[in-house]
Amino acid sequence: MDKAPLAVLSAAYAGQFAVAARRKAAGERLVGYFLNSVPVELILAAGLDPIRLRGEPADRPVRADRYMEEYFDGEVRAIFEALLDGRYALLDLLVVPRPSEVYLQLYYLIREIPRWEPQAALPPTVLFDLLQTPSYTTARYDLGRMRALADRLGEAGGEAVDNARLAAAIRTANRLRAALCAAAPLWRGDEPRLSGADALRVIGAAGVLGTEQATALIEALVANPPPPLCAAGPRLLIKGSPQHDTRFTELVESCGARVVAHDHLGGDRTFERPVSEEGDPWEALVHHYQREIPGPRAYPQAREDQRFLKLANAAAVDGVIIIHDEWDDTLGWEFPDQKRLLDEHGIPVLFLKRQPWFDPPEELQREAVTAFIATLGRAGA
């Protein structure tokens, strides 16, 4: 058994800024980004080096709270704190996507800070204004935003992006997606070999490491997987607000469940679909990011819910836990329909609404999860 790939991936996940520093010291030209809605293919095609970053609970919003309302998602507040602390300054460029209003507001706050803290060490920052309304008009707008981002990457030292370079980058990024798809049975299969928390680490590390290295490590993990886990308990899917950090997944697993799938912006659906390698690569990229990635603004909702249900069925889950951030104003609109859908398919659901990201009520969460697990017919099977 070779655990080295998992250990390397876990270490990369745990130390994202250390990895960034190492990559920078090795001469990489780092382009940081958040979530799943920045086209890494463009960054790769420009010959630059993408790194996906996330908020960490240790970054309590002390300086950030001076400027940012408490109603922002906790993870975004943590990101802003780290930004003000100068930890993003090593980036050659930071691309802030617009998957939701809070990230858009984060972009404007970053742009506003020099007025208040001229000494703040902030990276050059650009907005990537991806829109996801399902229309031809929006696709044309997104194509323009893609080309504008390519130009901005050029200003940051990147190469001009032509069709051949973009097509090659799409193949490179798809290999990483394929590696993650191949790895998914390790946590989603009949005999899981990775915990749900480890799944988050592997998925998270895939964005922190260089694309080629991450692909190689995940392929090595698939080739030499750990033995099946001894853990028993019902198979659960966690859905809702992004769960990039492992706290809640670990809590659920400590209550006696196995988390076998994640449907949120740090989870399984972020790599389920490759970018088409046929036809015009720009149009393929637009279609992928406009229509095929999950996100809070993606709709029609019924289409997104069918994809969620497909994942739940593929993972043969016994139940679903939906967890929403304390100040969620978006995902809660989906819940009544999702509850109906799950009821129709006989899948029990636990809904944890308005959960603080900083200092979550762990005892209450544990109580609710334990009670939910006790209701599941196949618990301990």
Added chain:
Amino acid sequence: MTAPQDKMAATLAAQAHQKETQARFRTEVIEGGGDYVIADAVTPHEIFHTLDIPVISLAWYSAVIAAKRLSPYYFDLMDRLGYHDGLPRYGSLPFMTTLDADPDRAPYGGLPKPMLILERLRGDVGQKIGEQWARAFGGAPLVALDSSSVSELRPDWFKRSQHDWEELYETPRLDFQVEQLRNLIAVTETLSHRTLDMAEFRAVMHRVNRAGELVDKAKQIIARTRPAPVSLPEQLTNIMAATWSRGSQWSIDHLQAYCDELEDRAAKGVAACPNERLRLLWVNNGLWFNTGFYREFEQKYGAVFVWSMYSNFFSDGYRKYFGEDEDPLRALAARHISMNEQLHLPGWMAEWIIQQARDYQCDAAVMLVPVGDRMASFGTRLCAMALEQAGIPVLTLTASMVDARLWDNDAMIAKVGQFLEDRVIR
């Protein structure tokens, strides 16, 4: 100084116009089954006005529900249906009246199935509510105008937005918005079997600009006249009636009469509060279920709210001038494309409000930080810092804009009073 008088004639006329509009809606739409559109407030109503199709604005209908103190009932319904209590409340009230399906309770008997629902996706929830609402009506068409984002907040938007809007709002965004508007016109023409008349549309656009000029004139009168010749609730009644009827000749005639009456009151010294000693800004969204709150501080402190963002956003934010050889549709695109950003993004919000504080000779600001509608709370912290930096003391009140259950009137009055005593009265 003349003692305060009853409502202005213009206010009574505005209220009568609103009643006429409502009566027309009842006759033509509810009883007659005519076409109408449900639309987000920040959408191009001008297209429907040109086509003579009635529009129900989400913000307006929410405000009516709140003013009738029906919001607690509908929020309870929301809870029962599984929509958790942290979701945005302002835009959800009209949707809840449809799910409730009780015409005896809903204002004006509730909303019948519309010709279409128009949402502008400036946040993340419009498409979610829109889809479910369209389904609740049994399949009403939903048109979602997506909302692009400006890459740079160029300074002094309120000085540039009337003529220099192409650069201010960025050409790719305007191109996209024009395309979306063309799509909207095509859908509306198909559904209504009407045709948008280009000459009439151009005239509507010019009339909106003219109305904006009159709102600016009203601002100048109120800003320079101490004591103020009109109360804030009456300002809101007059300006909002014109806003909802923008593009009509009535809006111009009404605003002209409003200005004339303001001039007359200013000349005669008629005042909302004859013992005015302090002037206050009301920052951020209005307190629609309790507009009387604005006047609670006049008798004891001589403190008068003279401005809210509705006082003159029509003049600064709506006016978009265009040449006779230019496409008015592009000007319409420019009108809505950054409207919320101007009111809620830190840099743009603060610079405009500081300018208003100076223009209106204000001594302090009270800022509403809405709960249950976090989008409307964004930017408030930096805006308050900027106002303080400019020498304008700020009190923030955290409250719902529409949910009377969450409002402790006595406590809020005490809080503002304490603020005035501690930081404003010299």
